[in-house]
Amino acid sequence: MDNISxxxxxxxxxxxxxxxxxxxxPDGIGRIKFGDNGSSDQRKTxxxxxxxxxxxxxxxxxxxxxxxxxxxxxxxxxxxxxxFTSLKDPAYTFISESFNSQVxxxxxxxxxxxxxxxxxxxxxxxxxxxxxxNITIPDINLTMKGGDQYSLIDPLAxxxxxxxxxxxxxxxxxxxVINIIGQNFMTGYNIxxxxxxxxxxxxxxxxxxxxxxxxxPISPSHSPAYSPAHSPAYSPAHSPAxxxxEATANSGTNSDPPVSPPSSYSPKLKPFHxxxxxxxxxxxxxx
Numbered sequence: 001m002d003n004i005s006x007x008x009x010x011x012x013x014x015x016x017x018x019x020x021x022x023x024x025x026p027d028g029i030g031r032i033k034f035g036d037n038g039s040s041d042q043r044k045t046x047x048x049x050x051x052x053x054x055x056x057x058x059x060x061x062x063x064x065x066x067x068x069x070x071x072x073x074x075x076x077x078x079x080x081x082x083x084f085t086s087l088k089d090p091a092y093t094f095i096s097e098s099f100n101s102q103v104x105x106x107x108x109x110x111x112x113x114x115x116x117x118x119x120x121x122x123x124x125x126x127x128x129x130x131x132x133x134n135i136t137i138p139d140i141n142l143t144m145k146g147g148d149q150y151s152l153i154d155p156l157a158x159x160x161x162x163x164x165x166x167x168x169x170x171x172x173x174x175x176x177v178i179n180i181i182g183q184n185f186m187t188g189y190n191i192x193x194x195x196x197x198x199x200x201x202x203x204x205x206x207x208x209x210x211x212x213x214x215x216x217p218i219s220p221s222h223s224p225a226y227s228p229a230h231s232p233a234y235s236p237a238h239s240p241a242x243x244x245x246e247a248t249a250n251s252g253t254n255s256d257p258p259v260s261p262p263s264s265y266s267p268k269l270k271p272f273h274x275x276x277x278x279x280x281x282x283x284x285x286x287x
Contacts, residue, residue: 001054023190025207038192042203045144059145065098066138076179085182086175102138116169153188
């Protein structure tokens with residue numbers, strides 16, 4: 001939140017408002033847009049600004065998991081640099097056990113190679129080209145300070161077992177120190193970090209709806225961690241990303257599995273935005 005960030009630099013130069021958005025698509029592709037204040041119909045909650053170590057911290061006043069409601073209040077940091085959400089007790093235990101009590105699949109035995117505690121076996125063979133997974137999981141909704149609802153669109157992760165089978169997990173980690181809303185709980189939303197109005201905004205998006213937004217063509221140097229074209233169909237509509245347990249054992253360290261965009265996606269960057277990006281990169285390199 002300090003004035004050393006890219007958004008504050010752009011605002012100081014009069015190039016954009018002191019705000020930015022990050023969109024996390026269900027296909028694993030993300031976007032960042034500087035100067036984005038969001039839309040008039042987005043939901044929002046105020047940031048809790050602290051004098052020391054100011055962060056994008058918000059307050060949650062109620063949590064609902066399926067039919068179970070808790071008036072538990074907590075504060076959490078919205079941190080896009082953390083792959084998976086991690087919560088302290090009692091929030092972690094409430095969400096995990098409430099989720100566990102309402103799913104029908106058999107819970108998988110504890111596995112030290114998997115960072116998630118609540119996982120469930122899948123009997124379907126995901127290697128087949130035309131597979132469909134029909135599972136029912138409880139909705140998880142967070143009531144933010146101010147009353148607006150934040151519904152988790154994709155709280156799951158699909159994991160490969162040591163025996164070659166598959167299971168889905170509640171992609172939530174336990175934290176002993178701090179509550180962090182990570183990237184996976186932001187999936188399916190355009191998240192607006194409005195530094196001018198000191199609010200967090202969110203609106204459901206697939207990250208390709210904004211026709212006025214362009215990006216550089218993406219040419220990843222690594223193979224994708226999963227193929228978006230073959231992600232399983234869920235009921236309700238959930239599209240969990242494939243997870244490599246070894247790669248995620250130390251989640252929260254800003255190291256994510258590489259992904260590639262759909263082959264039909266060919267974005268272009270407007271000349272002004274390209275020039276601005278190059279100037280920013282040069283400035284950061286000098287600093």
